[in-house]
Amino acid sequence: MRPDELAVPGRPNLRILTSTASTNEDARRWAAEGAPDGATVVADQQTSGRGRLERSWYSPPGVNLYLSQIVRGTKESLRLVPLLGAVATRETVAETLAGAAAAVIKWPNDVLVSDLKVAGILAEGLGGADPDSSAEAVLGIGVNLNMREQDFPADLRRPAGSLAALLGRPVARNVFLKSLLDHLDHWRTHSRRAPEDLLDALRKYCATLSKRVRVSLPGVPSWIGTAREIDSLGRLLVETDGGKLSPVEAGDVDPLDE
Ligand code: BTN
Numbered sequence: 270m271r272p273d274e275l276a277v278p279g280r281p282n283l284r285i286l287t288s289t290a291s292t293n294e295d296a297r298r299w300a301a302e303g304a305p306d307g308a309t310v311v312a313d314q315q316t317s318g319r320g321r322l323e324r325s326w327y328s329p330p331g332v333n334l335y336l337s338q339i340v341r342g343t344k345e346s347l348r349l350v351p352l353l354g355a356v357a358t359r360e361t362v363a364e365t366l367a368g369a370a371a372a373v374i375k376w377p378n379d380v381l382v383s384d385l386k387v388a389g390i391l392a393e394g395l396g397g398a399d400p401d402s403s404a405e406a407v408l409g410i411g412v413n414l415n416m417r418e419q420d421f422p423a424d425l426r427r428p429a430g431s432l433a434a435l436l437g438r439p440v441a442r443n444v445f446l447k448s449l450l451d452h453l454d455h456w457r458t459h460s461r462r463a464p465e466d467l468l469d470a471l472r473k474y475c476a477t478l479s480k481r482v483r484v485s486l487p488g489v490p491s492w493i494g495t496a497r498e499i500d501s502l503g504r505l506l507v508e509t510d511g512g513k514l515s516p517v518e519a520g521d522v523d524p525l526d527e
Contacts, residue, residue: 273331273415273439275311277447282308288330290317293393293409296337300394300405306341307457311446318411321391322487322521327422332415333431334442338453341405346461349468350406351378351392352503353460356470357452358388358410364448365432365440373476376496376505376522380412381476385430388412410449414440427523465501472499477522482507486520496522 275285282305289295295310312335315328328335340350355378362372362380370382380388391409413421413431421429432440460467472478477496484507485491494507497514504516 271443273442275313275334275446276443277450280447280450283450284308284310286310286312288312288314288316291315291319291409292335292337293319293391293407296339296407296409297394300339300407304339306405307338307454309336309338309450311336319391319409320389320411326389326391326411328411329416329420332420334410334412334414334446334449336446336449337407337409338457339405340408340457341403342461344404346464347394347404347406349460349464349503350408351390352471353453353456353467354378354390354392354408354410355380356467356474357449357456358390358412359474360452360470361445361449362387362412362432365445366436369436372474374471374474375524376475376477376499377503377519379427382430382432382435385428385435386413386425387430387432387435408453412445412449414442414445468499468501468503471503475499477505477524480524482522482524484515484517484520484522486517493525496524 289312292310292312314330315335318326318328320326355374359372359374359380372382375381378390379386389411394406415433416431418434480496482496483491483493494509497508498506504518506514508514
Protein backbone atom coordinates (compact mmCIF):
# COMPACT_ATOMS: atom_id res chain seq x y z
CA MET A 270 0.00 0.00 0.00
CA ARG A 271 1.35 3.47 -0.86
CA PRO A 272 1.77 5.66 2.26
CA ASP A 273 -0.40 8.41 0.77
CA GLU A 274 -3.19 5.92 0.04
CA LEU A 275 -6.33 6.23 2.16
CA ALA A 276 -7.02 2.67 3.27
CA VAL A 277 -7.34 0.72 6.50
CA PRO A 278 -7.46 -3.00 5.68
CA GLY A 279 -10.03 -4.91 7.73
CA ARG A 280 -11.80 -1.85 9.10
CA PRO A 281 -15.59 -2.31 8.84
CA ASN A 282 -17.93 0.53 7.95
CA LEU A 283 -15.30 2.74 6.36
CA ARG A 284 -16.22 4.47 3.10
CA ILE A 285 -13.36 5.98 1.13
CA LEU A 286 -14.23 8.55 -1.55
CA THR A 287 -12.08 10.17 -4.19
CA SER A 288 -13.90 13.49 -4.16
CA THR A 289 -16.99 14.78 -2.39
CA ALA A 290 -18.55 18.08 -1.40
CA SER A 291 -18.23 17.50 2.36
CA THR A 292 -17.73 14.22 4.25
CA ASN A 293 -20.03 15.62 6.98
CA GLU A 294 -22.87 15.59 4.42
CA ASP A 295 -22.05 12.02 3.30
CA ALA A 296 -21.95 10.83 6.92
CA ARG A 297 -25.23 12.59 7.72
CA ARG A 298 -26.95 10.79 4.81
CA TRP A 299 -25.40 7.45 5.80
CA ALA A 300 -26.57 7.93 9.40
CA ALA A 301 -30.11 8.55 8.15
CA GLU A 302 -29.90 5.21 6.28
CA GLY A 303 -29.00 3.48 9.57
CA ALA A 304 -25.18 3.38 9.60
CA PRO A 305 -23.83 2.04 12.90
CA ASP A 306 -21.94 3.90 15.61
CA GLY A 307 -18.35 4.51 14.44
CA ALA A 308 -19.11 4.31 10.70
CA THR A 309 -16.72 6.69 8.95
CA VAL A 310 -16.43 8.49 5.62
CA VAL A 311 -12.99 9.60 4.38
CA ALA A 312 -12.32 11.60 1.23
CA ASP A 313 -9.17 12.44 -0.69
CA GLN A 314 -10.64 15.83 -1.58
CA GLN A 315 -13.61 18.02 -0.58
CA THR A 316 -15.02 20.59 -2.95
CA SER A 317 -17.11 22.38 -0.27
CA GLY A 318 -15.33 21.48 2.97
CA ARG A 319 -16.96 23.26 5.90
CA GLY A 320 -15.46 24.75 9.05
CA ARG A 321 -16.99 26.02 12.29
CA LEU A 322 -19.07 29.18 12.34
CA GLU A 323 -19.97 28.97 8.63
CA ARG A 324 -16.35 29.11 7.51
CA SER A 325 -14.91 26.96 4.74
CA TRP A 326 -12.21 24.29 5.13
CA TYR A 327 -9.63 24.20 2.36
CA SER A 328 -9.49 20.55 1.22
CA PRO A 329 -7.13 19.94 -1.72
CA PRO A 330 -6.51 16.37 -2.99
CA GLY A 331 -3.58 14.08 -2.23
CA VAL A 332 -2.18 15.70 0.89
CA ASN A 333 -4.44 15.90 3.95
CA LEU A 334 -7.07 13.98 5.86
CA TYR A 335 -10.81 14.76 5.80
CA LEU A 336 -13.06 12.37 7.69
CA SER A 337 -16.47 12.27 9.32
CA GLN A 338 -17.53 9.68 11.88
CA ILE A 339 -21.04 8.85 13.05
CA VAL A 340 -21.43 8.81 16.82
CA ARG A 341 -24.60 7.42 18.36
CA GLY A 342 -25.71 8.04 21.94
CA THR A 343 -28.15 10.00 24.02
CA LYS A 344 -28.54 13.69 23.32
CA GLU A 345 -26.87 14.23 26.70
CA SER A 346 -23.78 12.11 25.90
CA LEU A 347 -23.44 13.65 22.42
CA ARG A 348 -22.65 17.03 23.98
CA LEU A 349 -19.08 15.85 24.44
CA VAL A 350 -18.57 14.73 20.81
CA PRO A 351 -16.65 17.88 19.72
CA LEU A 352 -14.29 17.39 22.66
CA LEU A 353 -13.91 13.67 21.92
CA GLY A 354 -12.73 14.66 18.45
CA ALA A 355 -10.22 17.15 19.85
CA VAL A 356 -8.75 14.72 22.39
CA ALA A 357 -8.43 11.82 19.90
CA THR A 358 -6.93 14.05 17.20
CA ARG A 359 -4.47 15.68 19.62
CA GLU A 360 -3.27 12.25 20.76
CA THR A 361 -2.75 11.10 17.16
CA VAL A 362 -0.89 14.30 16.29
CA ALA A 363 1.31 13.94 19.41
CA GLU A 364 2.07 10.31 18.52
CA THR A 365 3.06 11.37 14.98
CA LEU A 366 5.30 14.17 16.26
CA ALA A 367 6.95 11.70 18.68
CA GLY A 368 8.24 14.45 20.96
CA ALA A 369 9.50 16.74 18.16
CA ALA A 370 7.00 19.41 19.32
CA ALA A 371 4.05 19.65 21.70
CA ALA A 372 0.45 19.27 20.49
CA VAL A 373 -2.20 21.21 22.42
CA ILE A 374 -5.90 21.99 22.19
CA LYS A 375 -7.25 25.50 21.76
CA TRP A 376 -10.74 25.31 23.30
CA PRO A 377 -13.08 23.99 22.08
CA ASN A 378 -11.39 21.84 19.47
CA ASP A 379 -8.55 23.23 17.41
CA VAL A 380 -5.32 21.24 17.59
CA LEU A 381 -2.24 23.47 17.57
CA VAL A 382 1.47 22.74 17.25
CA SER A 383 3.95 25.59 17.76
CA ASP A 384 0.93 27.94 17.76
CA LEU A 385 -0.11 26.82 14.25
CA LYS A 386 -3.49 25.18 13.65
CA VAL A 387 -2.93 21.69 12.26
CA ALA A 388 -6.43 20.25 12.74
CA GLY A 389 -10.01 21.46 13.10
CA ILE A 390 -13.23 19.76 14.12
CA LEU A 391 -16.83 20.33 13.09
CA ALA A 392 -19.39 18.30 15.04
CA GLU A 393 -22.97 18.58 13.83
CA GLY A 394 -26.39 17.34 14.82
CA LEU A 395 -25.95 17.74 18.55
CA GLY A 396 -28.36 18.67 21.32
CA GLY A 397 -32.13 18.84 21.20
CA ALA A 398 -35.09 19.04 23.48
CA ASP A 399 -35.09 15.62 25.14
CA PRO A 400 -31.75 14.81 26.83
CA ASP A 401 -32.50 11.06 27.18
CA SER A 402 -33.69 10.17 23.69
CA SER A 403 -31.22 8.43 21.39
CA ALA A 404 -29.67 10.41 18.59
CA GLU A 405 -26.57 10.72 16.47
CA ALA A 406 -23.91 13.25 15.71
CA VAL A 407 -21.47 13.63 12.87
CA LEU A 408 -17.92 14.30 13.97
CA GLY A 409 -15.95 15.92 11.13
CA ILE A 410 -12.17 16.16 11.41
CA GLY A 411 -9.72 17.85 9.05
CA VAL A 412 -5.97 17.40 9.59
CA ASN A 413 -3.28 19.23 7.64
CA LEU A 414 -0.79 16.44 7.05
CA ASN A 415 1.34 17.12 3.99
CA MET A 416 0.35 20.55 2.73
CA ARG A 417 3.22 22.88 1.89
CA GLU A 418 3.35 26.22 3.71
CA GLN A 419 2.96 28.16 0.46
CA ASP A 420 -0.22 26.26 -0.45
CA PHE A 421 -2.33 27.49 2.50
CA PRO A 422 -4.90 30.13 1.53
CA ALA A 423 -3.67 33.63 2.41
CA ASP A 424 -6.87 34.67 4.22
CA LEU A 425 -6.99 32.08 7.01
CA ARG A 426 -8.39 33.38 10.30
CA ARG A 427 -5.45 32.04 12.29
CA PRO A 428 -1.99 30.82 11.24
CA ALA A 429 -2.06 27.21 10.05
CA GLY A 430 0.62 24.59 9.56
CA SER A 431 0.97 21.00 8.46
CA LEU A 432 2.61 18.12 10.27
CA ALA A 433 4.99 17.53 7.36
CA ALA A 434 6.15 21.15 7.40
CA LEU A 435 6.71 20.94 11.16
CA LEU A 436 8.51 17.59 10.99
CA GLY A 437 10.46 18.21 7.78
CA ARG A 438 9.25 14.93 6.27
CA PRO A 439 6.01 13.59 4.78
CA VAL A 440 3.45 11.86 6.99
CA ALA A 441 1.93 8.56 5.74
CA ARG A 442 -1.81 9.18 5.45
CA ASN A 443 -2.75 5.52 5.92
CA VAL A 444 -0.75 5.29 9.19
CA PHE A 445 -2.24 8.52 10.53
CA LEU A 446 -5.76 7.46 9.52
CA LYS A 447 -5.48 4.05 11.23
CA SER A 448 -4.14 5.63 14.41
CA LEU A 449 -6.82 8.35 14.45
CA LEU A 450 -9.57 5.74 14.05
CA ASP A 451 -8.10 3.75 16.96
CA HIS A 452 -8.03 6.83 19.21
CA LEU A 453 -11.60 7.72 18.18
CA ASP A 454 -12.80 4.15 18.90
CA HIS A 455 -11.22 4.29 22.34
CA TRP A 456 -12.70 7.64 23.38
CA ARG A 457 -16.11 7.03 21.76
CA THR A 458 -16.64 3.96 23.92
CA HIS A 459 -14.71 5.01 27.03
CA SER A 460 -16.27 8.46 27.30
CA ARG A 461 -19.76 6.92 27.52
CA ARG A 462 -18.75 5.11 30.72
CA ALA A 463 -16.33 7.70 32.05
CA PRO A 464 -16.97 11.18 30.63
CA GLU A 465 -14.77 12.73 33.35
CA ASP A 466 -11.72 10.90 31.91
CA LEU A 467 -12.33 12.59 28.56
CA LEU A 468 -12.72 15.97 30.24
CA ASP A 469 -9.51 15.42 32.23
CA ALA A 470 -7.60 14.56 29.02
CA LEU A 471 -8.94 17.77 27.51
CA ARG A 472 -8.08 19.87 30.58
CA LYS A 473 -4.54 18.45 30.68
CA TYR A 474 -3.70 19.63 27.15
CA CYS A 475 -5.94 22.68 26.81
CA ALA A 476 -3.66 25.64 26.09
CA THR A 477 -6.55 28.09 26.65
CA LEU A 478 -6.85 27.49 30.41
CA SER A 479 -5.54 30.27 32.69
CA LYS A 480 -4.99 32.60 29.69
CA ARG A 481 -6.48 36.06 29.16
CA VAL A 482 -8.85 35.57 26.26
CA ARG A 483 -11.16 37.43 23.91
CA VAL A 484 -14.56 35.73 23.62
CA SER A 485 -16.32 36.32 20.29
CA LEU A 486 -19.84 34.99 19.83
CA PRO A 487 -21.86 35.61 16.67
CA GLY A 488 -24.13 38.64 16.95
CA VAL A 489 -22.84 40.04 20.27
CA PRO A 490 -19.89 42.33 21.08
CA SER A 491 -16.71 40.45 21.98
CA TRP A 492 -15.43 40.62 25.56
CA ILE A 493 -12.25 39.85 27.50
CA GLY A 494 -11.75 37.65 30.54
CA THR A 495 -9.60 34.87 32.03
CA ALA A 496 -10.23 31.22 31.08
CA ARG A 497 -10.51 29.42 34.42
CA GLU A 498 -12.00 25.95 33.98
CA ILE A 499 -13.72 23.40 31.77
CA ASP A 500 -16.89 22.19 33.46
CA SER A 501 -18.57 18.76 33.31
CA LEU A 502 -20.51 19.79 30.19
CA GLY A 503 -17.29 20.75 28.39
CA ARG A 504 -18.05 24.47 28.64
CA LEU A 505 -15.23 26.94 29.16
CA LEU A 506 -15.74 29.02 32.30
CA VAL A 507 -14.35 32.48 31.68
CA GLU A 508 -14.00 34.94 34.55
CA THR A 509 -15.05 38.44 33.58
CA ASP A 510 -13.11 41.40 34.92
CA GLY A 511 -16.03 41.90 37.31
CA GLY A 512 -15.21 38.49 38.86
CA LYS A 513 -18.20 36.57 37.45
CA LEU A 514 -17.68 33.08 35.96
CA SER A 515 -19.41 32.98 32.59
CA PRO A 516 -19.90 29.61 30.82
CA VAL A 517 -19.00 29.69 27.11
CA GLU A 518 -20.49 26.93 24.94
CA ALA A 519 -19.40 27.89 21.43
CA GLY A 520 -17.78 30.70 19.46
CA ASP A 521 -14.17 31.79 19.20
CA VAL A 522 -12.02 32.11 22.29
CA ASP A 523 -8.66 33.60 21.39
CA PRO A 524 -5.81 33.96 23.87
CA LEU A 525 -4.50 37.56 24.00
CA ASP A 526 -0.79 38.19 23.62
CA GLU A 527 -0.09 39.87 26.97
C1 BTN B 1 -12.80 24.20 11.84
O1 BTN B 1 -11.72 24.28 12.42
O2 BTN B 1 -13.41 25.23 11.49
C2 BTN B 1 -13.40 22.85 11.58
C3 BTN B 1 -12.92 22.22 10.32
C4 BTN B 1 -13.53 20.86 10.08
C5 BTN B 1 -13.11 20.29 8.73
C6 BTN B 1 -13.58 18.87 8.54
S1 BTN B 1 -12.84 18.11 7.13
C7 BTN B 1 -13.92 16.76 7.26
C8 BTN B 1 -15.28 17.31 7.64
N1 BTN B 1 -16.03 17.70 6.48
C9 BTN B 1 -16.24 19.03 6.43
O3 BTN B 1 -16.86 19.62 5.52
N2 BTN B 1 -15.70 19.61 7.50
C10 BTN B 1 -15.07 18.65 8.38
